[in-house]
Amino acid sequence: MIGSPVSGRTAGHLDEHASQLSISGDWLLDHYPQLEQQIQLKLNQGTSAIYSAEQVNVDALGELDTAGASLLLDYLGPATLARIAEHSPGLSAEKSALIQAVIEAMADRHPPEPETLSSIRRFLTDTGRQVEALARLLWLLLGFIGQILAALVWITLRPLRWRFTPFVAALQETGLNALPIVALLTFLVGAVVAFLGATVLQDFGVTIYTVDLVAFSFLREFGVLLAAILLAGRTASAFTAQIGSMKVNEELDALRTLGLDPIDLLVVPRVLAMMVSLPILSFVGMIAGMAGGALVCALALDISLAQFLAIVEQDITVRHFYVGMSKAPVFAFLIAAIGCLEGFKVSGSAQSVGTHTTSSVVQSIFTVILLDALGALFFMEMGW
Structure with missing residues (x-):
């Protein structure tokens, strides 16, 4: 004074x-x-x-x-x-x-007055900020993926450090508990695809190809895609909420104080469980989807189950199954990584937990659909 x-x-x-x-x-x-x-x-x-x-x-x-x-x-x-x-x-x-x-x-109480911008400059400014935020998000995700891969290599070389109990618990949560909803959803979608296909193909007198449509779509796309989207909404959000709550309660700091790495303890078991669960759920989704299509074919088109299976065996090669299953581990790894990363990004409030939980679901679903589209284009160009 x-x-x-x-x-x-x-x-x-x-x-x-x-x-x-x-x-x-x-x-x-x-x-x-x-x-x-x-x-x-x-x-x-x-x-x-x-x-x-x-x-x-x-x-x-x-x-x-x-x-x-x-x-x-x-x-x-x-x-x-x-x-x-x-x-x-x-x-x-x-x-x-x-x-x-x-x-x-008192700078926080008196922020600088924003500069008056034209609509074009404001649009360009907002676009630049969004691009910068996306680039920062991708950079963090790539760094986190590197940490997970390094932890996987480190644990693989030291079998005594494997944590089977968290892995089995995560496997039950991500796989066994999700099995009924995946089977039911893909069964219903398979029935809808068969019904729509039969409606369109009936005008051309080739309703028999409804079988090929259902089998081809579920083996290559719908089986793995629907299972991945369900896990993105169901499991990625759970990972974010669990890890975020631990961070809010300072449990992560307690783990580090005890000399434990949260990546090894919390992330790796969840990632491995997802990479085991999603291929199994994708296979179940393929079978359930074709079962729904077979039911519609039997009731609406008079195509018996034996005839349905014979057409699938004759027209659909096994490479379509391999193409669909090859996507499952990639989707599983990214869904688990995004869910865990958003959990670590939670700050010290319950509102932050909800915000990052929503963000993990949106990012996971967007990533799955984007990669599926890119994969479809790649396999098509390769003739697979």
């Missing part, structure tokens, strides 16, 4: 003359109620932030402390007050330093 408050001193005052503002008197904590009332009155009149630094005269300014400087900051704004502190000859070096310190301390 510059100068000690002493009773009897004149309270600070703002005098406006035309386009000039004169700041006089003592701006001290002793006079804070009067000064605050005066500043609030000016703010209510809408006369703040209309003066430039050259229009403000501080030659009559008396004593000043942090309370008075904060009120001047509220009235004049950080930019104008900073220029006054730097260039006004009526201020002593001590008062200038005090004003600068108050401006820096």
Whole structure:
């Protein structure tokens, strides 16, 4: 504080003359109620932030402390007050330093006014920010994948470090518990695909090819894709919520204090369990989807189960099954990695857990669909 408050001193005052503002008197904590009332009155009149630094005269300014400087900051704004502190000859070096310190301390309360941008510049700015956020997200994901691969190699070389109990628990959660919903969903989708295919192919008199449509689509695409999307919504969110809750409760810090690596303990078992569960669920989804299609063919097209299986054996080669199953481990690895990474990104609040849980589901589903589309184009170009 510059100068000690002493009773009897004149309270600070703002005098406006035309386009000039004169700041006089003592701006001290002793006079804070009067000064605050005066500043609030000016703010209510809408006369703040209309003066430039050259229009403000501080030659009559008396004593000043942090309370008075904060009120001047509220009235004049950080930019104008900073220029006054730097260039006004009526201020002593001590008062200038005090004003600068108050401006820096209250920077969060007085963020810089955003620059007025045109619609085109605003669009380009927002686009750039989104691209930057996406690049940062990809960079973090690649780094996290590197950590997982390094941990997998380290554990593989040390069989005594394998953690079978967390692996089995994660396998039950991601595989066994998800089996009924995957089978039911793919069965219903298979029936819908067969019904729609039969409706369209009936106009051409080739409803027999409904069998090929169902088998081809589920072996190559729908079996693994539907299972992966279900796990992305069901399991990735669970991984994020579990690890995020542990971080909020500081359990991750406790693990590190005990010399345990959270990647080895929490991430690797979940990743391995997903890479085992998703191929099995994909296979179940393929069978259930074709079963739904076979049911529709039997009821609506008079194609018996034996005839359905004979057509599949004759027309559908095993490479379509291999193409579909080859996607499952990749999808499983990425879903588990994204779910665990979002869990580690949780901050110390319940709202953050919910936000990152939602983010993990969106990212996982988007990644699965994007990679499936790229994989379909690749296999098509390769003739597989």
